[in-house]
Amino acid sequence: MRSENLGGQDSRSATTHAAKSVESDCELKWRILVVDNDPEVHAATHAALQGKTLFDRPLVSMHAFSGDEARSLLLREHGLAMVILDLVSEQASSGLDLVDFIRHSADLRNTRIVLRTGQPGQVPRLETLLKYDINDYRTKAELTEDRLLAMVVTAVRSYKQLCAVDDSRASLELILRSSATLLETKDSHDFASGVLTQLAAILKVGHEGLVCARRSGSPHDYYVQAATGRFFELEGLPLDLVTSDPQLDTLLKSVERRCNVYGDNGGLALHIGHKDEQDIVVFIDAEKSHSELDPQLLGVFCANLSTLLHNRGLLERLHDSAYYDPLVSLPNRAHFVKEVDEYARHGTGDYVLALIDIDDFSATNDVMGHRFGDRLLERVARCLQDSLHDNVLLARLGADTFGVLGSIRQVQPKRLLECVRLPLNIDGVPHKVSLTCGYVLLPEEPQAGADLVKDATIALKRAKRDHRGQDLQYADKMGAEARARALLLSELREAIENKRLFLVYQPQLNLRTHGLVGIEALLRWRTEDGRFVPPDQFIPVAEHSGLIVPLGQWVLSTACQTMRELLDAGIAPERMAVNVSTVQLQDPGFFAMVFEALARSGLQGIHLELEITESVAALPTEFLNSTLSALRAEGISIAIDDFGTGYSSLSYLERLPLDRIKIDRLFINQLLEPDGARIAEMVAQLGSKLGLRVLAEGIEDAATWEVLLAMDCHEGQGYHIAMPMGRNELVGWLQTHPKRARLEAKME
DSSP, X not given: OOOSOOSHHHHHHHHHHHHTSOOTTGGGSEEEEEEOSOHHHHHHHHHHHTTOEETTEEEEEEEESSHHHHHHHHHHOOOEEEEEEEOOOSSTTHHHHHHHIIIIISOOOSOEEEEEESSTTOOOOHHHHHHTTOOEEEEGGGOOHHHHHHHHHHHHHHXXXXXXXXXXXXXXXXXXXXXXXXXXOOSHHHHHHHHHHHHHHHXXXXXXXXXXXXXXXXXXXXXXXXXXXXXXXXXXXXXXXXXXXXXXXXXXXXXXXXXXXXXXXXXXXXXXXXXXXXXXEEEEEOOSOGGGSOHHHHHHHHHHHHHHHHHHHHHHHHHHHHHEETTXXXXXXXXXHHHHHHHHTTOOSSEEEEEEEETTHHHHHHHHOHHHHHHHHHHHHHHHHHTSOTTSEEEEOSSSEEEEEEETTTOOHHHHHHTTOSXXXXXXXXXXXXXXXXXXXXXXXXXXXHHHHHHHHXXXXXXXXXXXXXXXXXXXXXXXXXXXXXXHHHXXXXXXXXXXXXXXXXXXXXXXXXXXXEEEEEEEEEOTTSOEEOHHHHHHHHHHHTTHHHHHHHHHXXXXXXXXXXXXXXXXXXXXXXXXXXXXXXXXXXXXXXXXXXXXXXXOGGGEEEEEEGGGGGSOHHHHHHHXXXXXXXXXXXXXXEETSSOOOHHHHHHSOOSEEEEOHHHHTXXXXXXXXXXXXXXXXXXXXXXXXXXXXXXXXXXXXXXXXXXXXXXXXXXXTOOOBOHHHHHHHHHHHHHHHHHHHHHO
């Protein structure tokens, strides 16, 4: 650096020597480079700047006498505030070449440039001044001490402002880059450490500080969440146990006042957080005076971190919402599947995945109310939790279904079912509960967790259907059956869309008079290749999927329209019988659908009979009674189909508003066997005692007809009477039936 003896040729040598040394504390000085082959210019600049300070920093001159010397120096120095450059040289463009070098090769974009011209008329063009961001131009005669100082003040002030803008931009970029990383940080300690690192980088100070956070649920209980440097040993300590340190007074004031505090000894404490939310206080040894700290930048930093802290809180709550069930304080299905997947993808053969369902929970909810149901769920969850080891995962997977994952030694399904052997006390009410369990053993080969949960669900559904109150292990054939049902459902949807389902009709006769009393509409499905799918296969699938509601509406509407056509032709029976599913009865729009079908076809209620099965016994008695009574009030008759094959009690039969009992074909087929008529005879007698008409299904021959007639069975249907037939075939059969009926009556 050349700052002394700048007179004559001797000074040039001294300047060359000084230029080779780089000021170690250059960032604390304003450095002005003079590039000129005229020693007088160097001497004048040196004299003007000697001992001067500007903005609390000394002004220091550096000197180069040629373009090459200047280029060498420019590549080493990166903090030049100003360059005074001789535009006059041996080559006309060499001065501007050096300007280009300053801006592009040396990348000194903030350095202010003042050109020295030879004559007053040698003024660079406006485009050149703008292109290279040149501050000013002066002739040698204008470089007096006063004017030099004025130029330097203007240039340094501009340089200082540009550097401040760059620093702010860099700091903002650092804040933005770090924010994404901090937001993704899951661990609170790592987040706090990242905040310290970010603040130290922005302030350009050493990484010496600590972060205090408030413990959850306590407004005043702060502890040291993260600490670095000489504060490292304080990490984890409650704030009131932190060793007394004068600098930490700043921290304590920030915690108490909930605001930023600038310490007298250079310490800085920032309060970060929103009111009534989780907050932190960051303390760092700034090692700077308050005037050197950019309050606006610190404001942006605090505001950004406050938002980050708030967003982290939201993310944590969203995470809890996504993976946690607040009602029973257990992990939820998403968390459970994630954990199962973690175990299963590594392949382990000594773990069991069990699903446990509360039997009849929906009915309990309906009868006792949802508050009671919630308490029941909580009690069952605690019972299951108490019966399991701490390292076994228990989760709530559905409305009344719990999932368990643990080793075979720790998870025993039968013991889980026994945990509610005694009645549970729910809000002072003893309530007996039974559980059903489906489980699967985790395979040794890697497998997706979702598939294993699906297998356990299949086992649970099978247990609920066939082994209620017991446990059942998944078997591969269950999966095959479930896939077959899924395929059948898909084909059924397609068949409905392509109108491959249709109705056939089977006449019902009075067994004594041979007179036509009714017709039963039966749903059939013929596939595209002509194959028939049995109703007992696709009807349960339609019920389970909910397709039975729109499908049942079409069946009823079509059957009523057929009845209307038979009435118009004068060949109609007393009634058209249509099967109704339990699912349909529970549909809120069922009544409206029935009355709309009657109205559209111009029928009265007496023309329609609805056949229900014994499965309606599972419905609440009050609901069922009111539903059937409302239908009968419109003249619609009610028949109970397949009586004796379900699980209803005789009390249901006595209380239900019925018109007809249908004896299932299973009992009719046994009539001619030894002692095979007892059940059918009992049903017939029961119907007569209850004042109900009795109809037998599946009459295949005359002998069966005679046996049924002898036991006072009123009506019947079956292949011996007529096969189920399409509408056109039915019309032909009905037109000839009176003649056949009279002939058969005479033959008797």
